[in-house]
Amino acid sequence: MSLKNFKQFLLESEEEDKTYSFQELSPEAKENAIEQNRDINTDHNDWHDPIIEGFEEDMKKLGLDDIEVRYTGFYSQGDGASFTAKVVDTDTFLRDALDIKSSTEFIDMGEEKETSKEEDDLRQLMGDLRNVGYDTRKKLEPEDLYLSIVEVYSRYSHEMSIEGDVEMEDLDIDEDDDRDWDKFYNEMESMLTDWAREESKELYSRLYKYYEELQEDAEVAETLIANDYEFDAEGNII
Numbered sequence: 001m002s003l004k005n006f007k008q009f010l011l012e013s014e015e016e017d018k019t020y021s022f023q024e025l026s027p028e029a030k031e032n033a034i035e036q037n038r039d040i041n042t043d044h045n046d047w048h049d050p051i052i053e054g055f056e057e058d059m060k061k062l063g064l065d066d067i068e069v070r071y072t073g074f075y076s077q078g079d080g081a082s083f084t085a086k087v088v089d090t091d092t093f094l095r096d097a098l099d100i101k102s103s104t105e106f107i108d109m110g111e112e113k114e115t116s117k118e119e120d121d122l123r124q125l126m127g128d129l130r131n132v133g134y135d136t137r138k139k140l141e142p143e144d145l146y147l148s149i150v151e152v153y154s155r156y157s158h159e160m161s162i163e164g165d166v167e168m169e170d171l172d173i174d175e176d177d178d179r180d181w182d183k184f185y186n187e188m189e190s191m192l193t194d195w196a197r198e199e200s201k202e203l204y205s206r207l208y209k210y211y212e213e214l215q216e217d218a219e220v221a222e223t224l225i226a227n228d229y230e231f232d233a234e235g236n237i238i
Helices: 006-017 027-036 049-061 090-096 103-109 117-131 181-214 217-226
Strands: 064-072 080-087 145-151 162-168
Touching: 027 217, 049 064, 049 080, 049 181, 064 181, 080 162, 080 181, 090 145, 145 181, 162 181
Parallel strands: none
Antiparallel strands: 064 080, 080 145, 145 162
16 A cells, blocks of 8 residues: 655645635536525525615605515415505606596596596596585695505415505585495595505516526626635535
């Protein structure tokens, strides 16, 4: 049996103790390093901040505030995203989110834009708000509507766990007023609920897409390089 000479022993010891940057690793070791650290960009609680903050900014532009986002994800039944909020700028929200215009604009639209029967009914009722008031001197404006997105199922975070809530200033409605105010409430809440749930689904889609992107090979490798991690020859972080 041959014995290793001292020089060979030192060389092998140095090789065992040697560390490598990610760029210095072999292709196989790089693959191992990436796979072992697949979650490096998503194993902290604030990875989602760019998506959530962007969503909140978009909602505020539409007239919402007190926005609270919840989500669970991403590979289990019942996963999803939702949010609660209050509408603080009703006119902006009605115009830019629900696409409901003022009564004057209803008239100006004429037949240039095709709308569904539900939209036509709601527009007519919304237009009626301009002609309803406590007396002849005060007209009810959209700002007298109180709109919010509320949670109805706390057990889940998906879009079906929220719905729209509509309240309105007390009206001294004449008994001869034959307008269907129950229909107005129901249609307004339905439109608000549909809008909020669609926004929730879009938010979840954005979160999921961003989560997947952060776990792609290139993103993981970039993080390993940027943080100057050191590896052994097999690609294990030392």
